[in-house]
Amino acid sequence: MLKINLTQPLVYGTQFKPLSTTLHCILLMCLTLLISSCNKPTENQNVSISGSVTLINDSNDPTLNPLDFSGVTVALYDQAILDTTIVRINHDYQNIGVQISQETEFDHRYQSPIAVTTTTSDGKYVLNNIPVGIYNMVFFKQRWSIVYKYNVNAQRQNGSNNMGAEEIFPAEEVSGFVNSAFTFQDNRTYFIANDTSFLDQAIFQTGSVIMVNSGVSVTFYDTVTTINGETNQKFWRICSSYNAYSSETTQLSSANYFNSVSYRGDNVSINNGLFRHVSNGIIIAAQNAHVHDIDLKDFDSGVLFDNSQCSIDKVNIRSGNIRGIQALSIDDSLSISNSIIYKNSDGLIIYTGGGFLVSNTFFYDNETAIRPENCTGVIQNNNFELNSVDILQYLSNCQILKNNFYFSKGLSIRPRSFALINYNNFYKTGQYFINIRRLDGSHTYVQANVDAKQNYWNVTNIDDYILDASDNVNYPGQECPYFVITTNRLSNPNTSAGILN
Structure with a gap:
C-alpha cells in the first residue's frame, strides 16, 4: 500500500506545512481515482x-x-x-536483386x-x-x-x-503436351501432375500460381512472356504442390521438390517469377536468354545455362543445397549483374569459352561464391561477405577489380593460371586473402607472379595473409616459385570499389 506522510521533511531540509482539510479531501479523491483507474481491466483489443x-x-x-x-x-x-540480412542488402543496395x-x-x-x-x-x-x-x-x-x-x-x-x-475460380490441371498458346491467369492455380511440355507460346500473368508434383519436369519450347495481372501482385509463382490444400504446418524437403523447369525456345526472357522447391533447377537451353527480376529459393540446383548466350540481372538466388548458377558453354558468353547470391553451396560456377562478366552483385555466406573453370572473364564491383571461399579459380584467367572483400571465413582468392587483382578492398579473412601455393606437383597454382598491386589492405602485416613463395621456409621441399606482388598499396579504401548504386 502506498503511504504518504505529508509532514515528512524534504530532501533539502525544508518541511511541508500541514494542509487544510479541503486540500486533504481533494488529494484523497485524486488518489482514489488513480488507484481505481489502475485496477480497471484493460479493454479487449481483439x-x-x-x-x-x-x-x-x-x-x-x-x-x-x-x-x-x-x-x-x-x-x-x-x-x-523476413530474412534480416536480405532486408539489409535490399535497403543498402536498392538497385540489386x-x-x-x-x-x-x-x-x-x-x-x-x-x-x-x-x-x-x-x-x-x-x-x-x-x-x-x-x-x-x-x-x-x-x-x-x-x-x-x-x-x-x-x-x-x-x-x-x-x-x-x-x-x-477452379484450379486447372495441366499435363502431357499442350499444343496451343497457353496463359497462366492472375489469381488462378494450375496443377501439373506429370511431365508436361508447352509447344506453343506461354504467357505468365503476375499473380498466377503453378504447383508441380514431386519429380515432375515442365518444359517450354516456344517464347515465354510475362504480363501484369489485374491484382497488385508483382510475381507469378512455380512451386511444389505438396500439401497445397492443408492448413497444417508442412516441412518441405528435397523429397517433395519437382524436378525441373526448362526453356528451349529462342530469345527467351524470364522475369517476375518466384521459383521454389525445384531439384534440378531452371534449365535454359535457348539461343539467347535474359533472366531478370526473379527470386529462386529452397532448391537443390538453381539456374543452368546450357550452351546459351545469356544475361542475368536483378535476381535473388538463395538457399541452394548444391549450386546457385551454372553456365556450361563452348563459345557463348555470360553476364551477371545487380544480383544477390545468398547461402548456396556453390554460388556461381562458370565454364564457358565465350568469356564472362560478373558485376554489381552481392555474394553472401556461400561455401564458394564464384568458381570460374577453364574460362576467361572479369569480376568487378562486387561485394563478398561471410563466404568460406570468395573466388576459387580452376585453369582460368580472371581480372578481379574493384571488389569489396569484407570477410571471408576461409580464403578470399585462390588464383589458378592467371589473375590480375587490382583496386580491391580487403578487410578481413579467417585464413588468407590470396593463396597461390599448392602442396603437390609444381607447388603453385599460377604460371607467373600475381599482380595484386594498388589494393587496400585492412591489416598491417599483409604477408601473414598471403601464401606464396615468401613462405617457402615453412614448406621445405615444396618450394613455390612465384610471389603475390602487393606493392603500391592504397592507404585508404577505394571508394569506387564494391557495388555501385
Whole structure:
C-alpha cells in the first residue's frame, strides 16, 4: 500500500506545512481515482474479420458447378518473418536483386494459422477474437484456386473488419503436351501432375500460381512472356504442390521438390517469377536468354545455362543445397549483374569459352561464391561477405577489380593460371586473402607472379595473409616459385570499389 506522510521533511531540509482539510479531501479523491483507474481491466483489443466468398465455375467441368458456397477454408496467419540480412542488402543496395516482401516469403504451408474457419452455404465467414495487427489470409478448397491476401490490417473499426467479397475460380490441371498458346491467369492455380511440355507460346500473368508434383519436369519450347495481372501482385509463382490444400504446418524437403523447369525456345526472357522447391533447377537451353527480376529459393540446383548466350540481372538466388548458377558453354558468353547470391553451396560456377562478366552483385555466406573453370572473364564491383571461399579459380584467367572483400571465413582468392587483382578492398579473412601455393606437383597454382598491386589492405602485416613463395621456409621441399606482388598499396579504401548504386 502506498503511504504518504505529508509532514515528512524534504530532501533539502525544508518541511511541508500541514494542509487544510479541503486540500486533504481533494488529494484523497485524486488518489482514489488513480488507484481505481489502475485496477480497471484493460479493454479487449481483439476484433473480428468477416467477408464472403463466391465460387465461379468458368471451366467446362460441370462437376464443379457449386450447389452453394460452403466449405471454403479461410485461414489467417501471422506474417512471414523476413530474412534480416536480405532486408539489409535490399535497403543498402536498392538497385540489386529482388526486394523481398510478404509476397516473396509467405507460404501458408510453413506455419500454422492463428485462426481458421470455413464458409457457410451463402459463402460468408467470420474470424473472431483476432488481436489487432497485420496478417496474411488464405482461401482454399479442393479443386479450386488457392488465393492469398497479404498485409490484411485487422484494426479496431467498431470491432469488425469486413474484407468484402472474394471470387475464387477452379484450379486447372495441366499435363502431357499442350499444343496451343497457353496463359497462366492472375489469381488462378494450375496443377501439373506429370511431365508436361508447352509447344506453343506461354504467357505468365503476375499473380498466377503453378504447383508441380514431386519429380515432375515442365518444359517450354516456344517464347515465354510475362504480363501484369489485374491484382497488385508483382510475381507469378512455380512451386511444389505438396500439401497445397492443408492448413497444417508442412516441412518441405528435397523429397517433395519437382524436378525441373526448362526453356528451349529462342530469345527467351524470364522475369517476375518466384521459383521454389525445384531439384534440378531452371534449365535454359535457348539461343539467347535474359533472366531478370526473379527470386529462386529452397532448391537443390538453381539456374543452368546450357550452351546459351545469356544475361542475368536483378535476381535473388538463395538457399541452394548444391549450386546457385551454372553456365556450361563452348563459345557463348555470360553476364551477371545487380544480383544477390545468398547461402548456396556453390554460388556461381562458370565454364564457358565465350568469356564472362560478373558485376554489381552481392555474394553472401556461400561455401564458394564464384568458381570460374577453364574460362576467361572479369569480376568487378562486387561485394563478398561471410563466404568460406570468395573466388576459387580452376585453369582460368580472371581480372578481379574493384571488389569489396569484407570477410571471408576461409580464403578470399585462390588464383589458378592467371589473375590480375587490382583496386580491391580487403578487410578481413579467417585464413588468407590470396593463396597461390599448392602442396603437390609444381607447388603453385599460377604460371607467373600475381599482380595484386594498388589494393587496400585492412591489416598491417599483409604477408601473414598471403601464401606464396615468401613462405617457402615453412614448406621445405615444396618450394613455390612465384610471389603475390602487393606493392603500391592504397592507404585508404577505394571508394569506387564494391557495388555501385
